[in-house]
Amino acid sequence: MTQDFHDLSLDTVIRQRIKGLRLAKGWSLDALAARCFLSPSTLSRIETGHRRIALDQLVPLAKALGTTLDQLVESSEDDDVVIRPEPEHQRGVTTWLLSREHNGTTVAKMRITPERSQDDAALSVHPGREWFTVLSGSVRLVLGERAILVHEGQAAEFSTMVPHHIGAHEGPVEILTIFDHGGEKAHLHSHERA
Template sequence: MTQEVTMDTVIRQRLKGLRLAKGWSLDALAARCYLSASTLSRIETGHRRIALDQLVPLAKALGTTLDQLVEPTADEDVVIRPEPEHQPGITTWLLSREHSHDGRAVAKMRITPERSLENRELSVHPGREWFTVLTGTVSLLLGERTILVHEGQAAEFSTMVPHRIGAHRGPVEILTIFDREGERAHLPGSHATALEQ
C-alpha cells in the first residue's frame, strides 16, 4: 500500500510539474484534456484518486506518454556505471542508457593520435552531432576543412558533411551527444560499424 501511495504522489507531482513547465493554468490544461479545472486541481492536490482513463488524455495533452508518467523512481534508474569500450586509438564510455526515450546517446571518448593513423575514412550519416572538448585539442575534419577545437570549446555540425574526429598532437577527451543515426554510426555495439568517424 505504501508503494501505491508513493507512486500516486509521484504521478501527481509529474502532472503538476509538466503543466507548470508549459506555463499553463488549470483552465488551459482542462481545455486540452476535456476534464474540468476543479477535477484537475483535486487530482494535483491528492483530493481525488487518479483513474487510468484520466491519465491517458492528460499524458497526451502534456506531450508525454503514460509510461513516462508512471515509470518507477528507484535509484537504479538514476546511476549509470559506464564500462569502457576499447578500440585502436579510442576508448568510449556510454554515459546514457541504451534505447533512451529521446533517441539521443551521450558518451565520453578518449582519442589518441594513433586513431588518425589507423582510420582515415570520413563518415557520413543523417543527423547532427555535438561535442565539447574536456582535455587536449580535437582535429575535426569536416568536408575539405580541418578545424581545431581546443579544450573548453564545443562544436556542432551536420553529419551529412563527411567528417572525422581525431586527436591533435596528443590525447584528447571529449563529451559528445549523438542523435539516433549518429549512435548507430559511431558507438560500439550499435547496428553500424563502430566509430567510423
Template structure:
C-alpha cells in the same frame, strides 16, 4: 506501502503541474475531463484517493497518456551508467540511451596519440557531426585539411567529407553528438572517429 504513497504523490504533482503549465484552472480541467472541480481539487491535494477511472479522462484532457502520468520516478529512467568501450587509441562511453529521441547519440571519447591515423582511416557517411573538446587538443582530419581544435572549442561539419578525429600532443577528451549514420559508422564500426 511507502513506495505506493510516493507514486501517488508524484501522480498528484504531475496532474497539478500539467494543469498549471497549460494555464488552466480547476474548472477548465474539470470541463475537459468531465469531472467536478471539487473532485479534481481533492485529487490534487491528496484528500481523495486516485481511481483509474478518473486518471484516464484526466490524462486525455491533459494531452498525455496514462502510462506517462503514472510512470515510475525511479532514477533508473534518469541516470545513465556508461560502460567503457575500448579499441586501439580510443575509449568511448555512450552517454545517451540507445534509440534516443531525435535519432542522436551522445558519447564521450578519450583519444590517445597511438590511435591509427592516415587516409585509410578517414570515414564518409551521410549527415553532420558535432563535438566539443573537454581537455587536450583534437586533430580533425577533414578532407585535405588538418584542423586543431583546442580545449573549450567545438567543431561541426558535414560527414560527407572524409574525416577522422585524433589527438594532438597528448590525450584528448571530447563530447560528441552523432546522428544515426554517425553512430553506426563510429561507434559500431570499431574504426576511427
C-alpha cells in the same frame, strides 16, 4: 518533514507529475481544466490527493499535458539512475557510454590519442548529425577537404553526410559527444564489423 522519493506511492508520483507538468507549462488549474474537460475543483482535488484518479481522467490529462498515458503512469523505480560506464578500447580511442539510448541519441565521453589520428584517418559518412565539446586538448576535425582545430571549451556540430574524421591534435584529447543512432553505429560499433 519531507518524504523520500523511493517511499512515494505510484499514485502520489502521478499526482506530482500532473502538477509539475502543468506548472512547467505555466498553466493555472483553470487553464489545464479547460484543456482536459475537467472542472478546476476536480483537478485541484486530483493534484492534492483528495480525489481518486480515474483512468478516463488520465487519458485527457496526458493529452492536454503533451505526454502519453504510459509516461504519466510509468513506475519511478524501473531503472537505476546511476550509470556506471565501462571503458571500451579501440586503437587510439577509449569510449565511456554516459547514457542509455534515449530518443535515438547516446552521450559518450571519448579519449582520443594521436595513435588513432595517424593510423585511422579514413573519413566516414553516415546519415545524421554529430555534436561534441572538447573537455581537454585540441581536436583536429576533418570535414571533407577542410581541417578545423577545435580547442578546449569549444564545441562543433556538423552533418555526418559530409565525409569526416575526429582526431587528436598534438597530444591526447577528451571530448563529450552526442551521437544519433547512425553515429553510434558508425563510430562506436565499427570495430565489431572488423
